[in-house]
Amino acid sequence: MAETNFPTATAYPEGAERLSEEQREAMRGEPPFAEAPPTDSRLVRALKEAGITAGLIAVLTVFFFAFKTDIAAGGLALTADPIQWIVWIAIAFVGRFVLSYLVFANDKPTVGGWKKITAATAGWPVGKVIGAILLLVALTLPFLLSTFLPSQNRYLLDLSILILTYVMLGWGLNIVVGLAGLLDLGYVAFYAVGAYSFALLATNFDLGFWVCLPMAGLFAALWGVMLGFPVLRLRGDYLAIVTLAFGEIIRVVLLNWANFTGGPNGILGIPKPTLFGLEFNRGAGSFSDFFGIPYSPIQRFIFLYYIILALALLTNFVTMRMRKLPVGRAWEALREDEIACRSLGINTVNVKLTAFATGAMFGGFAGSFFATRQGFISPESFTFIESAIILAIVVLGGLGSQLGVVIASVVMIGGIELLRNLTGLQAIFGAGFDPTEYRMLIFGLAMVLIMVWKPRGLVSTRSPSAIYKAKKKIGADLVAQGEGH
Amino acid sequence: MEYFLQQLINGITLGSIYGLIAIGYTMVYGIIGMINFAHGEIFMIGSFIALTVFLALAAIGVTFLPLVLLLMVIVAMVCTAAWGWTIERVAYRPLRGSFRLAPLITAIGMSIFLQNFVQITQGARVKPLPPQIQGGLILMNNPNGIVVQISWMQIIIIAMTIVLMAGFSLLISKTSLGRQQRACEQDRKMASLLGVNVDRTISLTFVIGASLAAVAGMMYLLYYGVIDFYIGFIAGVKAFTAAVLGGIGSLPGAMLGGLAIGLIETFWSGYFSVEYKDVAAFSILAIVLIFMPSGLLGRPEVEKV
Amino acid sequence: MLKQNRNWTDNPILSVEHLTMRFGGLVAIDDLSFDVGRGDITALIGPNGAGKTTVFNCVTGFYKPTEGRIALRRDQHATDEALHELTRSGRQYSETDKGSIFLLERMTDFRITEVAGVARTFQNIRLFGGMTVLENLLVAQHNKLMRASGLTIGGLLGLPGYRRAADAAKDTAIEWLRRVDLLDRADDPAADLPYGAQRRLEIVRALCTDPVLLCLDEPAAGLNPRESTELNTLLKYIRDEHGVSVLLIEHDMGVVMEISDHIIVLDYGKKISDGTAAAVRSDPKVIAAYLGVDDEEVDDVERDLNVKTGHDATAGGSL
Incomplete structure (x- = not known):
């Protein structure tokens, strides 16, 4: 477990690996060599800092704001736009000045304040209440939407389905990364396996959604075991890169094995799910016909919504249940200390494989749902960025926290999606401004900011899986993060 | 045989580029134990800066090629180094000493941000650049008309890589900066107690890594003649694979891994199929790691009980 | 003696x-x-x-x-x-x-x-620091519980056989904790215990494997x-x-x-x-x-x- 080249995490004397504030400070390398405190006045210092920031921004962005390359008749043409560059430098100067002068003036990092707030609220049973409210909202969402926002109904329902898909994927990956502490950067591979096995089974053998769904899940789990068996001996970042590689391999194979997977064109005409044989379309034998209600396309969306909600809740239920079973406890023990696990007679390879396979199975379920919802899949939907987004949801939510995954999914996926609607910003930035273009830019920036703000994720406490007398939350600083420490 | 030689030359060229990027990964990993996912984007930014400098010089009438190349290298290295420094300062330093996955996520976030930043500011379309350095040395010319040649561009790439590697190795093994760097790698806290300015050393690591990536980016631009905002991802993943294959944390390993990945890819494309070249590279990575869990030149990890 | x-x-x-x-x-x-x-x-x-x-x-x-x-x-x-x-x-x-x-x-x-049936402890204590004292002892009874839970499936369904085994495991754990005077810390994370208590916990954790x-x-x-x-x-x-x-x-x-x-x-x-x-x-x-x-x-x-x-x-x- 001990990695000689990364002693900061292993050097703690006993038991859990704690990072106290002093250690953190010591690692910043300043104490013995702290520079003499600046003697300038606050204003001068702020001005200096603003100047440095502006200069840095000038260097960084000169080739991106001041010059722009375009494809022209004879090759490439260069257009200069120094105004934009200067505007940004000015923004940087003013912004930094305001921050330095007003916010950072007391030399205390702003993060400190947040710590106090989170520490103060640590004891409240906020999680349970929020969880219950969220569940209630999720269960009644289609009705809430059709009652309060009928005009946006279909769009918002579709967005909720998307968010729930990510919640489910996040919960699935949470088993692998959050509970078992195995860093998996190729989770999208199982999502893809699920989607493709569902699509191929459904289109080639004319099987319905409810038959294909468990088969796709099992296929994904099988792949999880097959991929996991050779690679699970690897540790930490080696595991990460190999899982990333497997994710890419699967995508490349899907892309190039054209006569089996349809290659870049993907698979079309994937059947929609039915409710006990009732289809969601117009005409005889359909859902609306059977119940004698007027047909509306929204019915299918509501149905899809409840399917993914049920699948997600199943994932959550199974995970929470497994945490209290020996296998789930072994996952967490594995994350804490693999060698101690082996000394207690636990077959760590099997434990890792079950985590991998369980996570993969839920990924496979989510994949089949994705396939049936879209009606069309292609390798483009299963790129590394998907793995990264799912991992980001798990880590931003707080490793191992089910509620955190929900919050992170809503914030990241929902928040980013809502940017599409901010066409009002065009009034400020001009008609050429297209908010959708900035979606991923803001997404990336939000990932950085949230992580810097709360490195342990939004919900960072761990609740014990067995209780003698009183349930006490365990602070994140005591919980190990698994492989690679 | 001729075909083999030609592929060998191409593979070494590609491997040199991967190797230069891989050094950035392996150095950062060695010193702070994190995968700097944004490093591929640094490489991409380097190639965009090089392109813009080239066009700007052409616009003001500077066309003397050696001067142009020199200016491209210098400006690209300096500006890209500034990017590397800033990324470390903004996204990684606040998380130092925090748990391991946090900087990984900010790195992925940074990577997404940079990709989209370049896409928005420079447009999503590919940027073609006509070959600037043409011709080469004909090494073999057999009567069947099969020619083995090493182009000037390839010679420049390989020579430049060798020079940079040599200079870089000297830097790490002989200078006080290199000593501080190695000390921080061993034990950051102890190094700081002994008077090493850890923050500065880590920043410099990022700066060095970024400037090497900038050189790689420029060479990529000149060699392939086409770049877009997305090249960073795949090159980054390949280079990281190279770093892991060579044994992460080991500098010669990074170069060796880069060459290995370059050769595997080229030979696979040459003899089997271009489509599956990534699969070949990744499969070999997986196989090597399964049998040599610490890579080709990495220190074997002793399981301490 | x-x-x-x-x-x-x-x-x-x-x-x-x-x-x-x-x-x-x-x-x-x-x-x-x-x-x-x-x-x-x-x-x-x-x-x-x-x-x-x-x-x-x-x-x-x-x-x-x-x-x-x-x-x-x-x-x-x-x-x-x-x-x-x-x-x-x-x-x-x-x-x-x-x-x-x-x-x-x-x-x-x-x-x-x-x-x-050989159990061990470590020179540098290896507890599951982020898990509670009680959980540490339950992890040690993994194999026994795994069999009782029918390799998880029985446990998922909540079969009575597993529930009995889980209760028995908890009783074993509580018995040992009482013996080493750690019962009032049962719900605390193991990493929060003082050094001596961590040593005792590691010993009883090893004992929970029935060596x-x-x-x-x-x-x-x-x-x-x-x-x-x-x-x-x-x-x-x-x-x-x-x-x-x-x-x-x-x-x-x-x-x-x-x-x-x-x-x-x-x-x-x-x-x-x-x-x-x-x-x-x-x-x-x-x-x-x-x-x-x-x-x-x-x-x-x-x-x-x-x-x-x-x-x-x-x-x-x-x-």
């Missing part, structure tokens, strides 16, 4: 024979042989770097020894013939009505704990005198009431001399003495090793101390 008979020759639970462990060119253990008596507390002592922890790692399967045989006899009926037969057969262990024997050098670490042989790597390190005394009581209780044999590495001679039935002294990977506490204490070789005297001077020391040569005292331990 020291037993005066030589239990380790008459009724050994663990026989280490010709154990050699090389790391590259370094010989950490050199042709080491010793026996651990059933129901004894056996101490493995020696200067730093003598190879004690390496012996532990070989016995518990964390290292594969270069050479040698490590045989665990789970019950006393196991004969030497059966052991020879098993060694020749190439199998890892045999469980017959004639007695079960395990060849530990052939088994992997977790199988040794799971099947052979026949418990290997403790420096259990008294870092304990204050009162905690050391409590440890002695605990170890005697384990031996006397649960019939668990204990093999321990220890530097605290107060602990070693007081509770050990049998002491083995290592230096530079070799056994230099083997016997009861009294015998070992007066062995000049041991004194020399601890005082750091050169090998050539050992004879002088022996002469000076005017004692018999150490061989008589150690004869009982050699094969």
Whole structure:
């Protein structure tokens, strides 16, 4: 477990690996060599800092704001736009000045304040209440939407389905990364396996959604075991890169094995799910016909919504249940200390494989749902960025926290999606401004900011899986993060 | 045989580029134990800066090629180094000493941000650049008309890589900066107690890594003649694979891994199929790691009980 | 209270024979042989770097020894013939009505704990710091619970068989926590416990795997005198009431001399003495090793101390 080249995490004397504030400070390398405190006045210092920031921004962005390359008749043409560059430098100067002068003036990092707030609220049973409210909202969402926002109904329902898909994927990956502490950067591979096995089974053998769904899940789990068996001996970042590689391999194979997977064109005409044989379309034998209600396309969306909600809740239920079973406890023990696990007679390879396979199975379920919802899949939907987004949801939510995954999914996926609607910003930035273009830019920036703000994720406490007398939350600083420490 | 030689030359060229990027990964990993996912984007930014400098010089009438190349290298290295420094300062330093996955996520976030930043500011379309350095040395010319040649561009790439590697190795093994760097790698806290300015050393690591990536980016631009905002991802993943294959944390390993990945890819494309070249590279990575869990030149990890 | 008979020759639970462990060119253990008596507390002592922890790692399967045989006899009926037969057969262990024997050098670490019943603790405590004290003890009963949960499926469905087993496991854990005075900390994360409590927790966690042989790597390190005394009581209780044999590495001679039935002294990977506490204490070789005297001077020391040569005292331990 001990990695000689990364002693900061292993050097703690006993038991859990704690990072106290002093250690953190010591690692910043300043104490013995702290520079003499600046003697300038606050204003001068702020001005200096603003100047440095502006200069840095000038260097960084000169080739991106001041010059722009375009494809022209004879090759490439260069257009200069120094105004934009200067505007940004000015923004940087003013912004930094305001921050330095007003916010950072007391030399205390702003993060400190947040710590106090989170520490103060640590004891409240906020999680349970929020969880219950969220569940209630999720269960009644289609009705809430059709009652309060009928005009946006279909769009918002579709967005909720998307968010729930990510919640489910996040919960699935949470088993692998959050509970078992195995860093998996190729989770999208199982999502893809699920989607493709569902699509191929459904289109080639004319099987319905409810038959294909468990088969796709099992296929994904099988792949999880097959991929996991050779690679699970690897540790930490080696595991990460190999899982990333497997994710890419699967995508490349899907892309190039054209006569089996349809290659870049993907698979079309994937059947929609039915409710006990009732289809969601117009005409005889359909859902609306059977119940004698007027047909509306929204019915299918509501149905899809409840399917993914049920699948997600199943994932959550199974995970929470497994945490209290020996296998789930072994996952967490594995994350804490693999060698101690082996000394207690636990077959760590099997434990890792079950985590991998369980996570993969839920990924496979989510994949089949994705396939049936879209009606069309292609390798483009299963790129590394998907793995990264799912991992980001798990880590931003707080490793191992089910509620955190929900919050992170809503914030990241929902928040980013809502940017599409901010066409009002065009009034400020001009008609050429297209908010959708900035979606991923803001997404990336939000990932950085949230992580810097709360490195342990939004919900960072761990609740014990067995209780003698009183349930006490365990602070994140005591919980190990698994492989690679 | 001729075909083999030609592929060998191409593979070494590609491997040199991967190797230069891989050094950035392996150095950062060695010193702070994190995968700097944004490093591929640094490489991409380097190639965009090089392109813009080239066009700007052409616009003001500077066309003397050696001067142009020199200016491209210098400006690209300096500006890209500034990017590397800033990324470390903004996204990684606040998380130092925090748990391991946090900087990984900010790195992925940074990577997404940079990709989209370049896409928005420079447009999503590919940027073609006509070959600037043409011709080469004909090494073999057999009567069947099969020619083995090493182009000037390839010679420049390989020579430049060798020079940079040599200079870089000297830097790490002989200078006080290199000593501080190695000390921080061993034990950051102890190094700081002994008077090493850890923050500065880590920043410099990022700066060095970024400037090497900038050189790689420029060479990529000149060699392939086409770049877009997305090249960073795949090159980054390949280079990281190279770093892991060579044994992460080991500098010669990074170069060796880069060459290995370059050769595997080229030979696979040459003899089997271009489509599956990534699969070949990744499969070999997986196989090597399964049998040599610490890579080709990495220190074997002793399981301490 | 020291037993005066030589239990380790008459009724050994663990026989280490010709154990050699090389790391590259370094010989950490050199042709080491010793026996651990059933129901004894056996101490493995020696200067730093003598190879004690390496012996532990070989016995518990964390290292594969270069050479040698490590045989665990789970019950006393196991004969030497059966052991020879098993060694020749190439199998890892045999469980017959004639007695079960395990060849530990052939088994992997977790199988040794799971099947052979050897549990261990670590020099640098390895608790599951982010899990509660109670959870730590439940993890230790993993294999038992895993079977009861029907490999998870029964547990997922909440079958009564599993629930009974889970309750029993919790009761076992609570019983042990009460014994080591940690019950009121049961719901606290293990990393929050003070050092001495962490040591105790690690010992009872190992005991929760139902071992026949418990290997403790420096259990008294870092304990204050009162905690050391409590440890002695605990170890005697384990031996006397649960019939668990204990093999321990220890530097605290107060602990070693007081509770050990049998002491083995290592230096530079070799056994230099083997016997009861009294015998070992007066062995000049041991004194020399601890005082750091050169090998050539050992004879002088022996002469000076005017004692018999150490061989008589150690004869009982050699094969």
